[in-house]
Amino acid sequence: MIIVDKLYKGFNGIQVLKGISTTFKPGKTSLIIGQSGSGKTVFLKSLIGLHTPESGTISFNGGINTEFTTEQKRQWRQEIGMVFQGSALFDSQTVQENVMFPLKMFKKQSEEQMLERVNFVLKRVNLENSNSKFPAELSGGMQKRVAIARAIVMNPKYLFCDEPNSGLDPNTAILIDDLIQEITDEYQITTVINTHDMNSVMQIGDKIVFLKDGVKAWEGTNKEVFKTDNEAVVKFVYSSELFKKVRLAYLNETK
Amino acid sequence: MTYLKHIGKYFMMLGQVFKRPQKGRVFKEALFKEFDELGIKSIGIVIFISFFIGGVIALQTALNIENPLIPKYLVGFATKRSVILEFAPTFCSIILAGKVGSYITSSIGSMRVSEQIDALEVMGINSLNYLVLPKVLATVFFYPFLIILAMFLGIFGGWVAGFTSSMFSEIDYTQGLQLDFNPFLVQYALIKTLIFAFLIATVPSYHGYYVKGGSIAVGKASTQAVVWTIILIVISNYFLTQMLLT
Numbered sequence: 426m427i428i429v430d431k432l433y434k435g436f437n438g439i440q441v442l443k444g445i446s447t448t449f450k451p452g453k454t455s456l457i458i459g460q461s462g463s464g465k466t467v468f469l470k471s472l473i474g475l476h477t478p479e480s481g482t483i484s485f486n487g488g489i490n491t492e493f494t495t496e497q498k499r500q501w502r503q504e505i506g507m508v509f510q511g512s513a514l515f516d517s518q519t520v521q522e523n524v525m526f527p528l529k530m531f532k533k534q535s536e537e538q539m540l541e542r543v544n545f546v547l548k549r550v551n552l553e554n555s556n557s558k559f560p561a562e563l564s565g566g567m568q569k570r571v572a573i574a575r576a577i578v579m580n581p582k583y584l585f586c587d588e589p590n591s592g593l594d595p596n597t598a599i600l601i602d603d604l605i606q607e608i609t610d611e612y613q614i615t616t617v618i619n620t621h622d623m624n625s626v627m628q629i630g631d632k633i634v635f636l637k638d639g640v641k642a643w644e645g646t647n648k649e650v651f652k653t654d655n656e657a658v659v660k661f662v663y664s665s666e667l668f669k670k671v672r673l674a675y676l677n678e679t680k
Numbered sequence: 681m682t683y684l685k686h687i688g689k690y691f692m693m694l695g696q697v698f699k700r701p702q703k704g705r706v707f708k709e710a711l712f713k714e715f716d717e718l719g720i721k722s723i724g725i726v727i728f729i730s731f732f733i734g735g736v737i738a739l740q741t742a743l744n745i746e747n748p749l750i751p752k753y754l755v756g757f758a759t760k761r762s763v764i765l766e767f768a769p770t771f772c773s774i775i776l777a778g779k780v781g782s783y784i785t786s787s788i789g790s791m792r793v794s795e796q797i798d799a800l801e802v803m804g805i806n807s808l809n810y811l812v813l814p815k816v817l818a819t820v821f822f823y824p825f826l827i828i829l830a831m832f833l834g835i836f837g838g839w840v841a842g843f844t845s846s847m848f849s850e851i852d853y854t855q856g857l858q859l860d861f862n863p864f865l866v867q868y869a870l871i872k873t874l875i876f877a878f879l880i881a882t883v884p885s886y887h888g889y890y891v892k893g894g895s896i897a898v899g900k901a902s903t904q905a906v907v908w909t910i911i912l913i914v915i916s917n918y919f920l921t922q923m924l925l926t
């Protein structure tokens with residue numbers, strides 16, 4: 426479980442995160458939503474330790490990440506899988522080398538054992554027979570799947586995804602959402618996703634945290650998001666006519 | 681103040697670079713890759729440039745010796761001195777700063793803007809050590825061989841120039857090469873090369889690693905890296921000459 430307590434972070438005198446507190450539970454997919462500039466990426470990067478909070482704490486199963494010893498930090502890093510917005514695959518390495526990289530760095534395994542694990546996770550993300558391809562030879566959706574494979578190859582306890590659907594067509598976006606949801610359920614991972622994608626909100630949001638100007642303006646489940654009367658959430662989530670109709674239909678159905 | 685900030689940041693970067701690699705096998709792979717990228721792939725340009733520049737030095741020296749009282753073997757002597765003292769270590773390093781420096785900055789810079797460095801950090805990898813140390817070791821160990829090659833080819837280029845132009849004889853040229861040969865000058869050139877190789881690897885790495893923005897920022901950083909590396913090579917050349925030869 427991840428517990429965030431009164432998290433503050435700013436840059437050059439501008440406060441980006443203003444006292445965010447929330448929790449993320451294992452086996453659940455939590456979504457961070459909010460307008461551009463609301464602090465989502467800074468929040469996610471603070472969770473994975475790329476930004477150090479000015480004040481406040483982030484604890485992972487009881488241990489506060491900024492207070493970890495070097496060894497604890499090394500261990501914690503291996504428990505984290507991250508899917509970056511642009512996939513962040515190493516362009517000079519093949520799919521197999523990309524996915525095998527964390528194993529090579531941290532596991533004392535033979536080449537065969539590592540290859541077996543790589544093939545297993547690539548199969549899990551439906552990417553068999555792509556081992557020798559380079560990232561530039563893959564479509565956006567395939568790159569995202571390789572990034573997911575690389576993120577889960579070490580059996581992480583925590584999976585973080587920054588805009589996993591950005592730049593993907595709706596079908597592929599749904600496939601990626603489903604894949605993340607399945608992996609979360611299967612391995613009981615604590616998954617936190619930054620997204621703008623309202624389909625994801627409706628489909629996989631076990632928990633939704635809405636950020637506005639660096640403050641947690643609302644949180645709830647994807648069912649509760651239909652019923653909320655929080656003006657900022659309604660304005661953001663139901664900005665399109667389609668989603669307004671979906672909400673209306675849901676509310677009529679559940680009356 | 682900005683310059684001081686950069687200097688401080690550069691030395692702090694070096695502190696992270698010179699740490700024990702996290703995994704020997706991965707580090708060895710990266711090191712051999714850099715030997716190929718930064719060393720082997722630079723052999724062609726060094727051969728081409730040193731051969732022709734050696735020829736030009738010999739021809740120009742011969743053209744400027746009109747007085748019959750000046751012995752013809754001076755062409756070989758001057759070519760040898762120019763090539764060993766300055767052309768091979770300094771001129772070749774400047775050429776390599778352009779070729780290799782821009783490659784290092786753009787490759788590390790692209791990794792920065794496409795979040796590949798963040799990905800390494802999230803995995804718990806010391807990205808500076810992983811990315812920069814193999815480059816430093818590859819240049820520092822390989823460039824002395826490149827510079828020795830440049831010395832031989834520069835002198836050979838001068839010999840070929842004399843042979844093809846008939847402006848000086850092979851015997852005079854060889855006599856000039858053998859005249860007053862001081863092995864310390866080769867040592868001096870190699871000491872300079874080590875310092876220049878270190879600068880060629882670390883200054884562009886610094887510019888690439890701390891780049892902010894997108895592809896235009898990477899392009900600008902590459903240009904800046906090459907300019908600063910050349911400036912630092914020229915300045916350190918002056919001080920090293922003063923320290924080692926005077």
